[in-house]
Every structure is written in structure tokens, then in C-alpha cells.
Amino acid sequence: MSIIEFQNRNKGRKIVLNYVRDSIKNNKYPGRVEIEKLFHIDIRTYFKGSIGEIYRLLYIDYKQV
Secondary structure (H helix, E strand, C coil), rough: HHHHHHCCHHHHHHHHHHHHHHHCCCCCCCHHHHHHHHHHHHHHHHCCCCCCHHHHHHHHHHHCC
């Protein structure tokens, strides 16, 4: 899936959030680079706080290692 398939910014945000939520259910915590490569996007375009904001919106504690 690429950015071209996103119809607008909110739709893109929802797709990314759903992907991360589903990955977490499978005990996998995707990082910024993985998400950017998968969707061919720059996360900062969709989320102001980058990867930390994604996890915050999903109510998951995020700590950079």
C-alpha cells in the first residue's frame, strides 16, 4: 500500500493506526522506519509527534530504546 492509495490525511492516519494496532495484537511493535517503508510515507506528515504520537493515540506507553 502506498500514499497514493490514501484518499486524504485522516484516511491515511486511520490505516496506519489500524496497522499498528493489529501488529501489537500479534505482539509486534513496529517502528517508524518499518511503517514508513511499508506505506511509502513520512510519518511526520501524518503525525506531529512521529511514532510516539501513534502509540499515544493507541493508549500504549512508548519508550524509545
